[in-house]
Amino acid sequence: MGGPVTGLAIIGSTGSIGRQTLDVVRSLPDRFRVVGLAAGDNVSLLEEQAREFRPRLAGAGRDPEYAYSRMVELGLNCQWATPEEMASHPDVDLVVIATVGKAGLSPTLSALRSGKAVAIANKEVLVMAGHIVTAEAKGHGGEIRPIDSEHSAIWQCLWGEPLDAVERVILTASGGPFRDSPLEELASVTAEEALRHPNWQMGQKITVDSATLLNKGLECIEARWLFDIPLERIEVLLHRESIVHSLVEFRDGSVKAQLGVPDMRLPIQAALTYPERLPGTTAPRLDLRRIGSLNFGAIDMKRYPCLGLALEAGGRAGTYPAVLSAADEVAVQHFLAGHIGFLDIHRVSESALAAHRGAANPSLDEVLEADAWARAWAEDWVKAKT
Amino acid sequence: MGGPVTGLAIIGSTGSIGRQTLDVVRSLPDRFRVVGLAAGDNVSLLEEQAREFRPRLAGAGRDPEYAYSRMVELGLNCQWATPEEMASHPDVDLVVIATVGKAGLSPTLSALRSGKAVAIANKEVLVMAGHIVTAEAKGHGGEIRPIDSEHSAIWQCLWGEPLDAVERVILTASGGPFRDSPLEELASVTAEEALRHPNWQMGQKITVDSATLLNKGLECIEARWLFDIPLERIEVLLHRESIVHSLVEFRDGSVKAQLGVPDMRLPIQAALTYPERLPGTTAPRLDLRRIGSLNFGAIDMKRYPCLGLALEAGGRAGTYPAVLSAADEVAVQHFLAGHIGFLDIHRVSESALAAHRGAANPSLDEVLEADAWARAWAEDWVKAKT
Numbered sequence: 001m002g003g004p005v006t007g008l009a010i011i012g013s014t015g016s017i018g019r020q021t022l023d024v025v026r027s028l029p030d031r032f033r034v035v036g037l038a039a040g041d042n043v044s045l046l047e048e049q050a051r052e053f054r055p056r057l058a059g060a061g062r063d064p065e066y067a068y069s070r071m072v073e074l075g076l077n078c079q080w081a082t083p084e085e086m087a088s089h090p091d092v093d094l095v096v097i098a099t100v101g102k103a104g105l106s107p108t109l110s111a112l113r114s115g116k117a118v119a120i121a122n123k124e125v126l127v128m129a130g131h132i133v134t135a136e137a138k139g140h141g142g143e144i145r146p147i148d149s150e151h152s153a154i155w156q157c158l159w160g161e162p163l164d165a166v167e168r169v170i171l172t173a174s175g176g177p178f179r180d181s182p183l184e185e186l187a188s189v190t191a192e193e194a195l196r197h198p199n200w201q202m203g204q205k206i207t208v209d210s211a212t213l214l215n216k217g218l219e220c221i222e223a224r225w226l227f228d229i230p231l232e233r234i235e236v237l238l239h240r241e242s243i244v245h246s247l248v249e250f251r252d253g254s255v256k257a258q259l260g261v262p263d264m265r266l267p268i269q270a271a272l273t274y275p276e277r278l279p280g281t282t283a284p285r286l287d288l289r290r291i292g293s294l295n296f297g298a299i300d301m302k303r304y305p306c307l308g309l310a311l312e313a314g315g316r317a318g319t320y321p322a323v324l325s326a327a328d329e330v331a332v333q334h335f336l337a338g339h340i341g342f343l344d345i346h347r348v349s350e351s352a353l354a355a356h357r358g359a360a361n362p363s364l365d366e367v368l369e370a371d372a373w374a375r376a377w378a379e380d381w382v383k384a385k386t
Numbered sequence: 387m388g389g390p391v392t393g394l395a396i397i398g399s400t401g402s403i404g405r406q407t408l409d410v411v412r413s414l415p416d417r418f419r420v421v422g423l424a425a426g427d428n429v430s431l432l433e434e435q436a437r438e439f440r441p442r443l444a445g446a447g448r449d450p451e452y453a454y455s456r457m458v459e460l461g462l463n464c465q466w467a468t469p470e471e472m473a474s475h476p477d478v479d480l481v482v483i484a485t486v487g488k489a490g491l492s493p494t495l496s497a498l499r500s501g502k503a504v505a506i507a508n509k510e511v512l513v514m515a516g517h518i519v520t521a522e523a524k525g526h527g528g529e530i531r532p533i534d535s536e537h538s539a540i541w542q543c544l545w546g547e548p549l550d551a552v553e554r555v556i557l558t559a560s561g562g563p564f565r566d567s568p569l570e571e572l573a574s575v576t577a578e579e580a581l582r583h584p585n586w587q588m589g590q591k592i593t594v595d596s597a598t599l600l601n602k603g604l605e606c607i608e609a610r611w612l613f614d615i616p617l618e619r620i621e622v623l624l625h626r627e628s629i630v631h632s633l634v635e636f637r638d639g640s641v642k643a644q645l646g647v648p649d650m651r652l653p654i655q656a657a658l659t660y661p662e663r664l665p666g667t668t669a670p671r672l673d674l675r676r677i678g679s680l681n682f683g684a685i686d687m688k689r690y691p692c693l694g695l696a697l698e699a700g701g702r703a704g705t706y707p708a709v710l711s712a713a714d715e716v717a718v719q720h721f722l723a724g725h726i727g728f729l730d731i732h733r734v735s736e737s738a739l740a741a742h743r744g745a746a747n748p749s750l751d752e753v754l755e756a757d758a759w760a761r762a763w764a765e766d767w768v769k770a771k772t
Contacts, residue, residue: 156640160546165663170674237674247645247674252659252666253652254542255645259633266639273638277551280638288556288623288633288682296674 003276009036009057009086011107012098014045016203017121017147017264021096022049024269028278036086038107040099043067050076057081057089061103087111087118094272096147097122100203101329102371105129105364112142119271121147123215123222128322129367130225145271146226150219152267153245153258154227159275161250169223170247170255172239173299174199176211179240183303189342191335199242199262208332209306212345213299214324217310221321224314231314236307238297243286261286305346309353319358319370326371327352330378339386352377389662395422395443395472397493398484400431402589403507403533403650407482408435410655414664422472424493426485429453436462443467443475447489473497473504480658482533483508486589487715488757491515491750498528505657507533509601509608514708515753516611531657532612536605538653539631539644540613545661547636555609556633556641558625559685560585562597565626569689573729577722585628585648594718595692598731599685600710603696607707610700617700622693624683629672647672691732695739705744705756712757713738716764725772738763 008025012018018039025032036057039046043060047070050058058078060067068080087095087107095111097104097120104122111118113136120126126133137144146152150171158166177196178186194211195204202210209215213236220234237247245267247257260266263283270277288294301308306328313320331348334340340348352374359366394411398404404425411418420439425432427448433456436444444464446453454466473481473493481497483490483506490508497504499522506512512519523530532538536557544552563582564572580597581590588596595601599622606620623633631653633643646652649669656663674680687694692714699706717734720726726734738760745752 156642158546160544162662244643249672250663252655252663253646253669253671254656254663255672256542257630257643257645259641259643260639269638270640276548277636277638277640283639285639286635286641289684292682294680294682296678296680298675 003031005031005033006272007033007035007091007093008096008272009038009089009092009094009111010034010096010098011038011083011087011104012040012100012122013037013049014039014042015098015100017098017268018096020264021098021268021272022053024265024272025053027280028269028273031278032272035089035091036081038081038083038086039067040103043070047071047074047076050074050078056091057086059083059086083107084110087116088114092116094119096272097125100124100205102128102368108133109136109364112136112144113140115140115142117143117145119145119147119268121268123148123218124325126222126225127218127325128371129364130221131361132364132367134225134228144226145274146222147264147267147271148219148222149262149264149267150246151223151226152270154223154248156258156270157246157248157256158227165250165252166227166229166233166248167251168233168235168249169227169229170235170237170249171216171219171223172237172242172244172246173213173216174210174240174242175238176213178211179238179303187341187343191338194335194342198240204336205329205332208335208345209328211342212306213304214306214310214328214345214349217307217314218321218325220311221314231311236299238299240295241291243291243294259286306349309346309349313353316358318360319362319367320353320356322367322370323352323356323358323374324349326374327378330375330382334382340382344385348378348381351381389417391417391419392658393419393421393477393479394482394658395424395475395478395480395497396420396482396484397424397469397473397490398426398486398508399423399435400425400428401484401486403484403654404482406650407484407654407658408439410651410658411439413666414655414659417664418658421475421477422467424467424469424472425453426489429456433457433460433462436464442477443472445469445472469493470496473502474500478502480505482658483511486510486591488514488754494519495522495750498522498530499526501526501528503529503531505531505533505654507654509534509604510711512608512611513604513711514757515750516607517747518750518753520611520614530612531660532608533650533653533657534605534608535648535650535653536632537609537612538656540609540634542644542656543632543634543642544613551636551638552613552615552619552634553637554619554621554635555613555615556621556623556635557602557605557609558623558628558630558632559599559602560596560626560628561624562599564597565624565689573727575728577724580721580728584626590722591715591718594721594731595714597728598692599690600692600696600714600731600735603693603700604707604711606697607700617697622685624685626681627677629677629680645672692735695732695735699739702744704746705748705753706739706742708753708756709738709742709744709760710735712760713764716761716768720768726768730771734764734767737767
C-alpha cells in the first residue's frame with residue numbers, strides 16, 4: 001500500500017463507532033498506528049483492544065485505577081492518559097471522537113488547540129458548542145472531518161467545489177420505525193418498537209432519536225457548523241432506503257449525492273484516509289441494479305414534532321441547542337426505562353426549551369451550565385409526571 | 387457578478403447544443419464574450435445570432451460566399467473564419483464543439499494545439515480519435531471538458547478526488563422509447579416511434595441512437611478517453627427517469643452521483659463556468675420530493691445488441707470505433723428515411739465491423755479513411771437490401 005502512517009487517538013474506542021474505527025484500522029494496517037485508546041467503562045474490551053493494537057497511551061473513564069492495574073497486570077506497557085492528553089499528544093495526527101454526549105467536547109477542543117485533525121462522530125460536540133469548536137479549528141489550523149454518514153456525504157460532495165457554490169444542503173432521513181404508523185398509535189409505542197431501526201444498527205439513544213427525528217434536527221445544527229451554512233438552507237428529505245446518504249444542491253442547479261450501503265465503516269474510512277481513498281475490504285459494494293428503487297418524499301412535520309423543535313432551537317442558537325440535546329437525553333433514558341411514553345420525549349424537550357433563558361454566544365462554561373440546568377429540569381418533569 | 391470574462395468560440399452554433407450554449411451566455415452576459423460563431427448550413431439563424439452577440443469571427447460550412455455577403459449586407463462587421471481559425475484565435479479562451487459527426491474533429495485538434503480549453507458535446511471526436519485528441523491535450527496543456535450530461539456528471543463527481551480513487555464509472559441509460567416493447571415488435575417500429583425519447587429533447591440521430599443504445603456504447607468509449615479508465619471498468623445502468631446523470635464508484639466503496647433535471651443547459655453551463663459555479667437562471671430546480679422515486683435495473687443486452695457491438699468496437703480500439711460510428715450514421719439516415727428497418731441499424735454496423743481490417747494506433751488520416759470506407763460499405767449494404 002505505501003503512503004504515510006497516521007497516528008490515531010480514538011476517544012471512545014469501546015463504543016459502536018470506536019469498534020468500527022478499529023475495524024477500518026485492521027483492514028489498512030500499514031496506514032495507521034493506534035497511539036491512544038480511551039474507553040468509558042468497558043475495561044475488559046479496552047484490555048482486548050490494547051492487546052491487539054499496543055497503543056502507547058490508554059485510559060478509561062470509570063474506575064481508572066482498576067483499569068490501569070489490569071493493564072500493568074497484563075504486561076501492556078501503556079502510559080495512562082486522559083482523553084485530553086491523548087488528543088494533544090505529539091505522536092497523534094488524527095483524533096477520532098467516538099464518544100456520545102458531552103464527553104467528546106473537551107478532547108475535541110484539546111485536539112483542535114494542538115492543531116490536529118479531528119474526525120467527529122459525536123454530534124453533541126457541534127450541537128452544544130459549534131461556535132466554540134469551529135473558532136478553535138480556525139484559530140489553530142485544525143481540521144474537522146465528519147463521520148456521521150449524512151455529513152460525510154455532504155463533505156464528500158463538497159470536495160473540489162468552490163466555497164460559494166452551495167445553494168442548499170439536503171439531509172436524508174429514513175423516517176425511522178414509525179414512519180408509516182398511524183399517528184394515534186405513537187403515544188403507546190414501546191421502547192422495543194422504537195429500537196427497531198429499518199436500516200441502521202446503532203446505539204440505543206441515537207436509534208430512539210431517529211424514531212422522533214430529533215436526531216435529524218441535531219444533524220441540521222451540526223451541518224450548519226461543519227459547512228458554515230445558515231439553517232434556512234438546510235433541508236430534510238425523507239428517503240426510506242438510507243442509500244443516498246445526503247445531497248448538495250449547487251447554485252447552478254446541479255445536485256451531487258453520495259451513496260453507499262448503510263455501513264458506518266465507509267464514512268469512518270473516508271474520514272481516516274482523507275484526502276486519499278483506499279481500497280475498503282470490509283463493507284459490501286452498492287449494487288443499484290439489485291436495490292432497484294430509491295424513494296423520496298416530504299417530511300410530515302406533524303409526525304415528527306421533535307424535528308421542528310430542533311430547528312427552532314438551532315435558529316435561536318446560543319445555549320438552546322445544548323438545552324434541547326440534554327433534555328432529550330434524559331427523556332430518552334426514561335422512555336427506554338418505561339417511565340414515560342414516546343410522545344413525552346417531545347414534551348420534556350419542549351418544556352425545557354420554553355423555560356430556558358439562554359445566553360447568546362455563550363462561553364463553554366455557560367454551555368455546560370445550560371446542559372446541567374436542562375438535565376435537572378427534565379428529571380423534574382419526569383418526576384412530576386410519574 | 388464580477389469575475390473574468392471568457393472568450394468563446396462556438397463551433398456549430400445553430401444546432402441544438404449551440405443554441406443552448408448561447409442561452410447560457412444570455413443568462414450570464416457579464417461572464418462571456420462570444421468571439422466566434424461557426425454554423426453549418428443554417429445561415430439565417432447565424433445572421434440572427436451574429437446580430438445579437440456581435441462576434442468578431444463568423445463562418446458557415448455550406449455556401450460561405452453567400453453567407454458572408456449576407457453578413458456584409460446586414461452591416462455585421464465580422465471577419466470571416468474557418469472553425470479551425472476560430473478555435474485557435476488569441477481572443478478565444480474556450481472552444482465549444484457543438485457539431486455532430488466528424489465535423490468537430492479538426493477544430494478540436496486546432497484548439498488543443500493552441501492550448502485552449504475545449505468543451506466537447508460532439509462524441510464522435512473522442513470515439514473516432516480519442517487517442518489523438520487526448521495526446522494533443524496533454525502535449526499542449528489544453529483541457530477537455532465534457533458537455534454530454536453523463537460525462538459532465540462523472541466529471542463533476544471527480545472534482546477534488548484523488549486520481550487513483552476510481553473503481554468504476556457507471557453511465558445511466560433511460561433505455562429509450564422501446565425499453566418496454568415486446569422484442570418481436572422491434573423489427574417493425576417506425577422512425578416516428580423511435581424519435582419519441584421518454585426524457586430528452588435531442589437531435590434525430592442521437593435520439594435513434596438512444597433507442598438502440600448505440601449512443602450509450604459510444605458514450606462508454608468517450609468516457610474511456612475522457613477519464614483515462616479501461617472499458618472493463620465502465621458500466622451501464624438502466625435508469626428510467628434520467629435524473630441521476632451518472633455515478634462514480636470509488637475504491638473505498640463510496641459512490642458519488644450527479645443529479646439534475648434533464649436540461650442540457652446545466653451541463654453546458656458547468657463546462658463554461660468551470661472551475662466556478664454560477665447561479666443558473668434558466669433550468670428548473672430538481673425536487674426529489676415531487677419526483678418521488680428513482681428506478682434502476684440491469685441492461686438487457688438482447689434488447690440492445692448495438693450496445694454490445696459498441697463495447698466490442700471499443701475493446702478492439704484503433705479504427706473500429708470510427709467504423710462503427712460511420713456505419714451507424716448511414717444506417718440511421720436510411721432508417722429515418724424509411725429505407726431499412728430498426729433492427730437493420732444493428733445489422734449494417736455489425737457487417738461493417740466484421741468486414742473491416744483495422745489499424746492499431748491509427749493516424750488521423752487512417753481514421754478518416756476508415757470512416758469513408760465504412761460509409762461506403764453501409765451504403766452498399768442498404769443498396770443490396772432495398
